[in-house]
Amino acid sequence: MIEPLLDIRGLTKSFGALVATDDVSLTLRPGEIHALIGPNGAGKSTLIKQIAGGLPSDAGEVWFAGQNVTKLTTVARSRAGLGRTFQISSLAMEFTVLQNAVLGALGQRGTIWRFFSPVMKNLELRASAMAALERVGLADHAGTRTAELSHGQRRLLEVAVALTLKPRVFLMDEPMAGLGAEGSKGLTTFLDGLRREAPILLVEHDMDAVFALADRISVLVYGKVIATGTAEQIKANRDVREAYLGEEEGL
Incomplete structure (x- = not known):
């Protein structure tokens, strides 16, 4: 089996009584697009911040390229090869x-x-x-x-x-947001080729893009991963449909 380049082990983060991420574990393998989906407020952006180093975790570890980077800063993780795009623009x-x-x-x-x-x-x-x-x-x-x-x-x-x-892994938080149909289609094609350079952990609400791109999909609901599998496995999962996909028109 191919060893994961990114290995997330039991990440947990609480804000008072609110548990934003609850013992989340997932992996990202070379050449792969692993999509993370779920309803608004499920904890997806919190998880990306934890992985990138912008938000300390209450528990769990982040392993990257075989090294434990849990205690590294955002800058150190970036220089090690974790490249991130943001849900809210951080541009100057x-x-x-x-x-x-x-x-x-x-x-x-x-x-x-x-x-x-x-x-x-x-x-x-x-x-x-x-x-x-x-x-x-x-x-x-x-x-x-x-x-x-x-x-x-x-x-x-x-x-x-x-x-x-020149990252070794891309962390992308809703890159399709605001692009429109043609823009999303173009970026989907671009990301499909980009995985050959570096695998992508993709947070995205555009389900057409997710199902077209993802080798694996993990579904996050109330901070917990309730399922991981291929697009077909996720579409057929009753728990996923009840918790999330049932909200999406046409699915």
């Missing part, structure tokens, strides 16, 4: 599209920057940033201020920034 809105991508490329180097202008003159960083923008279809918007982008374009920029980090 006053910067241009290219400047945001360059910051991502700079982060991949682990360099502390003090003066932004010299960084923007670095041809290697600019080339890496432009290559990422080209891949997501934003090269023509390189000089556009990020605040002027549509919501969907900002999601694509998040993906481009993640690409500049």
